Amino acid sequence: MKHIFTGLILTIAAASVIGQTTKKVLFIGNSYISTNNLPGIISSMAVADGNSLSFDSNTPGGSTLSQHAVSTTTLNKIDANAWDFVVLQEQSQRPSFPDGQVQVDVYPYAEILVDSIYSNNSCSVPLFYATWGRQNGDQQWEGINTFEKMNTRLFNAYTYMTDQANGMLSPVGIGFAHVKQDENAVVNFNDLYVADGSHPSMKGSYLAACVFNNLIFNTFSSGNGFSPTGLTSNEVSYLQQVADHVVYTNDSVRVDFRPLSENTFTVNTTGAEITCSPSIVNGAFESWDFGDGQQSTQQNATHIYSTTGTYEISMTTSTVCYSDTVKEQVVITTLGTTEYDQSIFTVYPNPSKDGSISVELPVDENYSVYSVGGKEVYKGRAGKLELPEGVYFMYFRNEIRKVIVL
Incomplete structure (x- = not known):
């Protein structure tokens, strides 16, 4: 069962964008954001899709969440606008350190910043920037001395913070891992980094921008018309596809930890008739879409299909801040049951x-x-x-x- 998240005023499915969408985003972090001007790349992608990104940032090199949590500049920027998203990025190594150290040096300060975000605007979404392992890992500790080890620990730590914050996760490090594992990768894994093996090259930043573009604008990056300087069209297309895969089709990666993502439903099928029963944990039920052009606002709904085939059923739930759509497929193989003999009527x-x-x-x-x-x-x-x-x-x-x- 897949969740298609819809943020604040955007209530269409991820595959389509109608009209212009403007999003307000604050970026809090360090040089992993400022290198290659990541917010600017995302903004250019937004413009190419007919959207608009209004953004601000505070990203001094090497900054930690503990520093941001007491920074007047950071806290004033949080309070300066009713942000749709506030991106939070820790120093590149800290979340991968031993658990006891992370629990003391990282998690409490993420919580402080999240509290500040929600205090300013209860509908803002904390968006955690899950960065990547270094090209050859971090040699100071055996637990992170390869890319894979470091990347896994970073991903797990950012996932925990996102879950605790009821926020969203930007799993850019998983995108880096996908490129490394892909035998047919158009972009070489090493080319995602600059010479220090830590900071992103333009290709690495563009991959990150594609992931953020998907999450912020609830869209797909494939087909976006913006091409950064120095990338070929094949490289652009490949990195767009990697981002789409990571956000929308990689079942091992969860990106939405907001409350509505817990809502599910079951479908019982008898011939051409289905009965849909929701399990609403948070928010309120809105509607069903049965995938054949028919909808219903009845919470426990029954529907009869007129033709056989595979249909995608969608359930939409909402809060005052946003809506969420859960989808599941149903296969209709027969139109008749013993009760509905086609020869009678x-x-x-x-x-x-x-x-x-x-x-x-x-x-x-x-x-x-x-x-x-x-x-x-x-x-x-x-x-x-x-x-x-x-x-x-x-x-x-x-x-x-x-x-x-x-």
């Missing part, structure tokens, strides 16, 4: 192109026709009907037919 043509409908019943009894909104538009036993364009449900005894007029 026949409606044709369906769909109808001119509104003319023929109805054949086994006995001379009444049937009813309802609009998709639940209004009864006909009751009787006529063999022919003229219906305006729309979707209808015809009821006879215990049978239901969905009728479409084009």
Whole structure:
């Protein structure tokens, strides 16, 4: 079951962007953000998609969260705007250090900054920047002396902080790992770094920007028209695809730890009929989308499909700050059940192109026709009907037919 997150005023699915979206983002960290002007790259990507990024930052080289937690500059910047997102990035090594040290030197200060963020605006989202392991790891400790070891510890620490903050995670380090593991990578893993084996090259920063672009604007980076200086079109396309994979299709990576991400639902299928039952842990139920053009605002909903196939069912829930959509697929392999024998009650043509409908019943009894909104538009036993364009449900005894007029 996948979650498609929708932030604040953005309520469309991740695959489509309609009109201009403006997001306000504050970046708090150090040189991993300022190198290559990461916020500027994200802004350029936003413009290429017809969006807008309004941002500010405080990123002195080598800064730690403990320093930011007592920095007047940082705290004033947090209070200066009703930010949609506040990006938090710790010094590049600290989250990978031994657990006892991280619990003392990192986690308490992340909590202080998160409290400041929520105190300023309860709808701001703390967005943790999960950075990458160094190219050859950190040799000062055996537990992080390879890229893989260091990267794993960084990811786990940032995931913990994100979970505690009910925030979101930008798993850029997982993107670096994907490139390293990809035998067909268009971009060489070593080329994600500059000579120090720590800071990002333009390719590394662009990969990070693609991940952030996906999260901030609830979109896909593939196809974005902005190309940084020094990257070929093939490299741009590849890094965009890596970011999309990490955010949307890598099941081992969770990016959304906000409360609504805990909401789920189950689907029971009988023939062409489904029954959807939500489990709402936080927020409020909004609506169902059954994947065939039909929706419902009934919390425990029943729906009947008119054709076989694979459908994606979506459940949307919301709070005052944002909405979240959970999706799950259902496969309809048969349209008939023992209760709904197609030979008993026949409606044709369906769909109808001119509104003319023929109805054949086994006995001379009444049937009813309802609009998709639940209004009864006909009751009787006529063999022919003229219906305006729309979707209808015809009821006879215990049978239901969905009728479409084009």
